[in-house]
Amino acid sequence: MTDAPPAAxxxxxxxxxxxxxxxxxTDAPLPTRLARAAVSWTGARRGALYIRDKENWVCxxxxxxxxxxxxxxxxxxxxxxxxxxxxxxxxxAAEGExxxxxxxxxxxxxxxxxxxxxxxxxxxxLLGAHRYSRQVKEAxxxxxxxxxxxxxxxxxxxxxxxxxxxxxxxxxxxxxSISLTDAGKGTLVLFHEDGRLMLERSLGGQLLEAxxxxxxxxxxxxxxxxxxxxxxxxxxxxxxxxxxxLAVPISVSGRRLxxxxxxxxxxxxxxxxxxxxxxxxxxxxxxNQAAAAIxxxxxxxxAIEQERIERELELAAAIQREILPRSLxxxxxxxxxxxxLPTRQVGGDYYDLFPLSRGRLGFLVADVSxxxxxxxxxxxxxxxxxxLQIDEAxxxxxxxxxxxxxxxxxxxxxxxxxxxxxxxxPDSGRLAYVSAxxxxxxLVRRSGLVEALGSTGVPLGMFPGxxxxxETTTLAPEDLLCVYTDGLTEAVNAQEEEFGLERLSAALGGxxxxxxxxxxxxxLADVAAFAREMPQYDxxxxxxxxxx
Amino acid sequence: xxAERRGDVAILSTDGYINNQGGEEIARQAYAQxxxxxxxxxxxxxxxxxxxxxxxxxxxxxxxxVMDRKGQLxxxxxxxxxxxxxxxxxxxxxxxxYPTEAEAVQGVASA
Numbered sequence: 001m002t003d004a005p006p007a008a009x010x011x012x013x014x015x016x017x018x019x020x021x022x023x024x025x026t027d028a029p030l031p032t033r034l035a036r037a038a039v040s041w042t043g044a045r046r047g048a049l050y051i052r053d054k055e056n057w058v059c060x061x062x063x064x065x066x067x068x069x070x071x072x073x074x075x076x077x078x079x080x081x082x083x084x085x086x087x088x089x090x091x092x093a094a095e096g097e098x099x100x101x102x103x104x105x106x107x108x109x110x111x112x113x114x115x116x117x118x119x120x121x122x123x124x125x126l127l128g129a130h131r132y133s134r135q136v137k138e139a140x141x142x143x144x145x146x147x148x149x150x151x152x153x154x155x156x157x158x159x160x161x162x163x164x165x166x167x168x169x170x171x172x173x174x175x176x177s178i179s180l181t182d183a184g185k186g187t188l189v190l191f192h193e194d195g196r197l198m199l200e201r202s203l204g205g206q207l208l209e210a211x212x213x214x215x216x217x218x219x220x221x222x223x224x225x226x227x228x229x230x231x232x233x234x235x236x237x238x239x240x241x242x243x244x245x246l247a248v249p250i251s252v253s254g255r256r257l258x259x260x261x262x263x264x265x266x267x268x269x270x271x272x273x274x275x276x277x278x279x280x281x282x283x284x285x286x287x288n289q290a291a292a293a294i295x296x297x298x299x300x301x302x303a304i305e306q307e308r309i310e311r312e313l314e315l316a317a318a319i320q321r322e323i324l325p326r327s328l329x330x331x332x333x334x335x336x337x338x339x340x341l342p343t344r345q346v347g348g349d350y351y352d353l354f355p356l357s358r359g360r361l362g363f364l365v366a367d368v369s370x371x372x373x374x375x376x377x378x379x380x381x382x383x384x385x386x387x388l389q390i391d392e393a394x395x396x397x398x399x400x401x402x403x404x405x406x407x408x409x410x411x412x413x414x415x416x417x418x419x420x421x422x423x424x425x426p427d428s429g430r431l432a433y434v435s436a437x438x439x440x441x442x443l444v445r446r447s448g449l450v451e452a453l454g455s456t457g458v459p460l461g462m463f464p465g466x467x468x469x470x471e472t473t474t475l476a477p478e479d480l481l482c483v484y485t486d487g488l489t490e491a492v493n494a495q496e497e498e499f500g501l502e503r504l505s506a507a508l509g510g511x512x513x514x515x516x517x518x519x520x521x522x523x524l525a526d527v528a529a530f531a532r533e534m535p536q537y538d539x540x541x542x543x544x545x546x547x548x
Numbered sequence: 549x550x551a552e553r554r555g556d557v558a559i560l561s562t563d564g565y566i567n568n569q570g571g572e573e574i575a576r577q578a579y580a581q582x583x584x585x586x587x588x589x590x591x592x593x594x595x596x597x598x599x600x601x602x603x604x605x606x607x608x609x610x611x612x613x614v615m616d617r618k619g620q621l622x623x624x625x626x627x628x629x630x631x632x633x634x635x636x637x638x639x640x641x642x643x644x645x646y647p648t649e650a651e652a653v654q655g656v657a658s659a
Contacts, residue, residue: 141608144637145601151636155629175598176629182600184567203565203598266568266602 030130031061031100034123038090038102039063042115045106046070049092051127057101070103088112090119094128149180153285160293164300166190170201173260173290178203180286181279183262184272185242189213190250190258190294198258207239213259216247223248223280223287229263239263246275248287252295260287316376317342323383329355333426335548337520340541341487348375348417349485349541350382354390361424362390365438365543367485368417378415381407396421396434400460400468407461416461420453420483422545429475429547434468436460439486442505444512446478450505453481475547480516482508483545487538488523491531499530516544551577557653558586566599571606578610587619588656592649594625604637611643620644620659624652 028036035049046064050057062068070087090102102123107115156176163169170188178186185204192198195214200206208216217236218224226234229245239245242263250258260283265273320342328336340349348371354362364386368378385406386399393399399421407417418438424431435441437459440452457468475481484504491499507526511519520542527540550561558581564570578589589610593599614621621643623634634640644659646652 141601141605141637148601148633148636151632152629155632171597178565179598179600182567182602266600268568268602268605270568 029061031127032063033061034092034127035061035063035067035102038104038119038123042104042107042111042119044088044104047102047104049100049102049127051100051131052098060100064105070105088116090116090123092124092127093120094124097128099124099127099131149282152176152180153289156286157289160289160296163293164297166199166294166297167201169290169293169297170199173286174201174203177260177283177286178262180282181246181262181275182266182273183246184264184266186260186262187213188250188258188260191256193255205241207241207245207261207263208237212237216259218247218249218259220249220251220254223284225275225277225280227274243272244275246279246283248280248283250287250291250294252291257291257294257298260290312373316373320376320379323350323380325351325353329353329361331355331361331426332359333548334361334424335516335546336544337516338541338543339520339524340539341524342539343371343487343536348379349487349539350379351483351541351543352383352386356423359426361426361545362421363424363483363543363545364419364421365483365485365541366417366419367438367487367539367541369415371537371539374415378407378417381410382417382419385410396423396432396470397468400434400436400457404460404466408464416459418455418459422481422483424475424545424547426547429477429479430472431475431481432470432472434470436468437462439484439489440501441481441483442501442508443473443475444480444482444505444508446476446512448509448512450509452501475545477547478512479547480508480512480519481545482523483543485539485541487536487540488527488542490538491527491536491540492534493531494534499527503530516546520544549573549577551581553581553586554653555657556585556587557590557656558588559590559592559649559653561592561594563595566593566596566603566607568602568606570596571603575606575610579613582613582617582619587617588659589614589619589621590649590652590656591621591623592625592652593623593627593630594649596625596630597627599630599633604633604639607639608637611639615642620656622646622652622656624649 031049031051035047038044039047046067048059048067048070049061051060059068086105088104088107090104091098092100092102102119156172159172170190174186174188185207187200187202187207189200190198191214197211197214219235224235224247226232227244229239230243234245234247244265245261245263247259247261249256250260262283265275265279267273324340328338336353338351340351342349348368350366352364356362366382368375368382382403385403389399389402389406393402419436420433420438420441422431422433433453434457435453435455436457437455440454443451443453445451453471453473456471458466489499489501489504503526504523507523508519511522514522523542524540549563552559560574560577562570562574566574574591581589611621623643624646626634626645631645634645644655646655
């Protein structure tokens with residue numbers, strides 16, 4: 001308590017003593033304390049203080065028994081001071097504005113005439129100061145709230161840098177959106193590119209079933225305010241768990257990533273307030289920032305996935321390099337060269353050579369369906385099958401039957417392959433072969449004549465119970481055999497022409513006197529020169545065998 | 549929400565969204581503690597991740613009430629976002645903010 005000021009007169013001293021406690025107390029709001037002080041000082045039986053709320057007078061303070069039954073003041077201020085049937089209306093004015101009205105009961109006409117003008121000025125000043133103080137506080141609160149919004153957007157932007165955890169990101173977006181719009185609840189959902197639900201976060205209860213969000217027809221790039229959500233559908237969806245809602249799509253370049261929705265904006269005095277265009281702008285800003293961050297996180301994950309795939313491909317390529325022969329066998333009477341160029345890190349082509357008893361040579365070229373890892377796995381299976389069965393099979397056709405059976409039993413997927421297998425006897429020049437749907441091998445005679453060794457059965461793994469026929473031919477000295485895969489003959493140039501069998505035959509014929517290694521390189525160089533910069537989509541494999 | 553009393557210091561631990569409902573509950577418990585002789589209040593917001601402007605206005609009312617009684621109010625366990633919000637909204641002008649509950653209790657006890 002502060003010390004009382006020196007009394008200028010006995011009456012003022014009485015006034016101060018009467019007003020001191022009600023005015024300085026903190027047990028009740030100021031309007032109540034003013035009403036009590038007025039009743040106490042004037043000796044009125046009871047009093048009520050009204051303040052204006054928009055167009056209405058609202059009771060803000062009562063003093064004395066049954067004070068609430070005192071009738072509210074009339075809207076006109078002109079007759080305010082005139083007593084009527086023991087009722088005095090006191091305008092509480094300051095700075096030319098009436099801030100409130102005090103209704104006192106039980107004052108005599110004389111007391112009213114003497115005291116009311118004084119009360120009007122003193123209590124009016126106090127009430128006016130109180131109102132201005134409240135208005136300043138409210139304005140200050142409003143300014144600070146806007147500052148929190150701006151800071152929140154700024155901080156949110158900063159927090160997104162390097163934020164790659166979508167769940168944390170979603171929580172951050174949802175919490176800030178609900179908080180800054182004063183919403184009571186909210187939901188955020190994100191979808192995969194194919195529309196499947198990726199993630200759902202809610203606070204205060206889910207607004208819609210997550211799958212319903214996917215079909216929600218929110219206009220692109222626009223926030224939707226529905227302040228009658230309980231009775232009117234929101235962009236086609238009936239929200240049953242809220243009274244008012246505000247929803248925005250989360251999109252990047254027209255691609256829908258998700259939906260952010262908040263509902264039931266709170267009021268300090270209870271009830272639910274309407275969402276405003278300012279709320280919609282704020283939520284849209286959050287949704288835009290979130291969209292950019294979500295897209296960044298998604299691209300990051302895609303990059304990691306791509307890196308993982310590339311690592312797998314490199315590993316598979318390393319395995320496949322082990323499958324292909326590191327060197328070619330030295331067989332008397334035979335000159336050999338082979339090359340395989342995969343179009344990806346790993347391919348679906350496979351060649352192999354097997355030095356056999358009595359100076360014979362087994363060799364094969366295979367082309368499996370598909371590309372990449374699945375093709376490489378099948379190549380690996382074929383490699384295992386051939387190496388397991390080659391010593392067991394008595395004939396080439398039996399070898400094919402065994403490989404076919406092995407594939408059906410162990411291959412992970414229902415794939416097939418073409419395979420040319422030759423068994424060459426250098427001493428006699430006899431070549432026995434079976435071709436399971438493979439491109440015709442080319443036999444280039446010393447004279448330059450080219451013969452095609454066509455398919456002798458269907459591709460392996462294609463039809464259950466299939467069989468293959470063995471054919472034979474003889475290679476004279478200097479005759480050249482070329483077994484290849486279709487990646488070579490089907491290599492295309494910018495005019496979409498294929499390299500073709502004719503160009504291959506010509507290349508082989510033109511260089512038939514060169515060492516086979518040199519010829520092998522030349523053929524591949526011719527194919528590359530033909531295709532120039534055009535990307536090729538199939539592996540290219542060539543195996544050359546010349547009888548010396 | 550949990551309440552604990554250590555002498556004339558009351559510790560209120562909030563839980564969840566401090567909005568109209570959450571704020572009213574804090575105010576109710578805070579006023580009850582003041583009525584029963586608490587001189588200082590420590591609000592531990594460790595389990596709260598979200599506060600809206602209605603909740604803040606109620607916290608300001610609680611702060612004013614504590615100041616009217618010449619008491620102390622301190623906050624602890626704030627997330628960085630809530631910490632910043634309280635500082636901008638002016639709560640930190642009259643109420644101390646501490647990282648932990650122990651520091652807050654010690655702070656208001658020695659004030």
